[in-house]
Amino acid sequence: MGHHHAHSNHHHSHADLKGRNLVISIFLNLLITVSQVVGGIISGSLSLLSDALHNFSDVLSLIISYIATILSRKEASANKTFGYKRAEIIAAFVNSSTLIIVAIILIKEAIxxxxxxxxxxxxxxxxxxxxxxxxxxxxxxxxxKDSESNMNMKSAYLHLLTDMMASVAVLIGGLLMKYFQWFWVDPLLTLAIALYLIYMGWALLRDSTRVLMLFTPGSIEVRDIVDAIKKIKAVKNVHHVHIWQLNEDEVHLEAHIDFVNDIKLSEFDIILEEIEEELYHHHGINHVNIQPEFGKCDSKQIIVQD
Known part of the structure; x- marks a missing residue:
């Protein structure tokens, strides 16, 4: 039993808009990539070629993000009970990884x-x-707009934002080379772009890894949740707790609760509703699965390694 706040029509129309925006961005970045590769070879500019390489990684990341957006709309089935809800998290992980890989290649070229x-x-x-x-x-x-609430879109947005900033840096370098013949600016800007990519990509890589590894969300304190549930009069003990984030919309909790008395199922349902309200409104957990127990001989530790 848990809270569900779904608005399917709105969700699908919003997903369609996200998909359209991604397709437009893919074609724009293909245009830039081809232009910069040709221009970089003709001019001999490493920063322009590095910008083209990053633009090509943008194209790949946008395609990955687009596929993830399409997959995330698919319904759950008997052999995929969660559907494809993790697709966008995987896309964010892949895209943030490529940001850092591209940065390492650029550092080598700049040196x-x-x-x-x-x-x-x-x-x-x-x-x-x-x-x-x-x-x-x-x-x-x-x-x-979508990057503010969606890890997948944020990964695509970061690729594009850093590439826009890289183009600004390349423009400045081009002006300095034209008027002052400071050709050393080209590799210097390449190095600066690479370091910024690592800075931007690392936080997203860390966050997407936490979700994929089923780590407890950073904003949640397990002890606070246990203490809140134990304040309910009928509850004797809360143990065997697991809290994880399925995607950016769903946080799940499962736990065993030892009751003081051998209560009826109808009484448990009332207590469960109280627990759900507490966890949703004060801790942001919207899917709750509780195993009720009375006098059962098992580990009473809060965290148990299964």
Whole structure:
């Protein structure tokens, strides 16, 4: 028994809007990637090629996010009782991982270019970086709202946001190379972009890993929940507690409760409703599964390794 707050029609129309925004962003980033690869080869700009590499990772991450959005709409079945609710979390994990992998590749390339600097055709760098700023800026605006409440969309949004900032950095570098011949700025900006990717990707990688590993959400204190349930007069002990996050909308709790007396099932239902209200309103837990016990000989530890 648990709380369910579903609005299926609204959910599907919102998912359709998310999907449309992702498709637009995919095509925009394909355009930027092809343009920057050609421009980077012609101009010899490492920062432009690194920006193109990141843009290509954007395309892949957006495709992954789009597939996850489609899968998350699928209904549960007998052999998939949770449906595909974890799809968007997996997408967030993959996308945050690729952010960090791309960053490591860029750091390696930047160090090599520092050791062997090359002259760069700056005019092409300037115009293509402007294209990246405009296209990525538009994509960022499309995904911003959904990124605030959805880990999958946040991972796609971060890819685009960091790429827009990278294009700004490339533009600045192109101007400095054009007017001051500071060609060392190119690998320096590449290194700065890479470090920023690691900074942005790490938090999302950590958060998505916590969900996939079934860790207790960081905002929840297990001891506080146990103490709250034990305040109910009929409850003797709360043990064997598991709390995990299925996705960004659902937090689950299962626990064994030892009762003072051998109560009726109808009495248990009343107590269960009280527990559900407490957990939902004060701890954000919306799916509760309680195993009632009386005089059972088992471990009474709060946390039990199954």
């Amino acid at each position: 090599e270019r520092f050791l062997a600097p090359e002259e760069i055709e700056s005019d092409l760098v300037i115009w293509l970086s402007l294209l990246g700023i405009v296209a990525n800026g538009f994509s960022v605006l499309l995904l911003k």
